[in-house]
Amino acid sequence: MRRFFLSMIYNLAHCTAVRYGEIRQREYRANDQAWRVIAAALLIASVSACSSFKQTTGEPAPIQTPDPIQAPDSEPTLPAGPPPSPDPIETESPVSVQQPAKPPTEVAVACECPVEEPTRMIVGEVEYALVGNRGLLKKARIDTGATTSSIGIAELTHFERDGDKWLRFSINDRLEGGLHTFERPLIRQVDIKQHNAEANRRPVVSMKITIGNIVQTIEMTLADREAFDFPLLIGRNFLEGKVIVDVSERYIATTAPEK
Known part of the structure; x- marks a missing residue:
């Protein structure tokens, strides 16, 4: 079992x-x-993929040309709004070029040599001055307080020449005797105020004055100086920058003529 x-x-x-x-x-x-x-x-x-790849690479497909774009009959309406932000502009950062070292600059050293000032002529309080080119010698008072020089005249006549105002005046020659007549264009007229006297108007002309070795053509007022000891007054317009005045002396730059 x-x-x-x-x-x-x-x-x-x-x-x-x-x-x-x-x-x-x-x-x-x-x-x-x-x-x-x-x-x-x-x-x-x-196999089918390989065959299709061969067909594609062997015979290129025809290029299709796009249809021309037709311009619209009306301008297109742009949408409202803020304008587009422009493209950022690329800038080239400057390239730092190391400059060649500059040669040391020569510094001119100020010369401490004494500077010679122009020689000024020394005159006394009274000198002889030559007026014009005619040998008219006048005794002149050197007055540093007067702005404009002045000369005494004996006669004065106003006339016109080529439409301009002229003056004909005579100067008394106290040394040689006689009168010397001059003709000069009128430059202007000035008011001269004297101490304790009313202002009087004087004509201004240009005259050539020679004292020592200084010759200048300056403005002069014409006045009646027969009552004065000095018919010629030389002011600052002749003295300034050229003359040193020694009031303690006379006839330093000139010599008194023999009598």
Whole structure:
């Protein structure tokens, strides 16, 4: 009995094993067929892809020319709003170039040597002056308080020449005697105010005056100086910048003529 049961169990196990083996073999065959189908499908797909790639690369597709754009009959209306900001402009940053070193600059050193001032003529309070070019010598009083020089006249006549005002006047020669007549254009007229006296109007002319080695053409007022000791008065318009006055002396720059 025991052997019978063992035999049945053995047969049952053998049948089960055989059946399981058949089932596994069928599954393996089915899986094998499925992989073969998948492999065949992939092979076909790769072959078709290669053929299409060859056709595409072998014969380039024709280039399609776009249709010309027709301009609209009316100008398009731009949408309202702020204008677009312009693109930023690229600027090149300056490249710093190292300048060569400059040679040292020579600095001029001021010379401490004494500067010689122009020599000024020294005159006394009274000198002899030459008036004009005719040798008319007059005794002159040097007056640093007077702005304009003045000369005494004996006669005065006004007349016109080429539409301008002229003066004809005579100067008495106290040393040689006689009169010296001059004609000069009238420059202007000035009012001269003297101490304890009313102002009087005097004509102004240009005269050449020589004292020592200084010769100048200056403006002079014409006046009646017969009552004065000195018919010629030399003011600052002759002295300034050229003459030093020593009021303690007389006839330093000139010599009195012999009588």
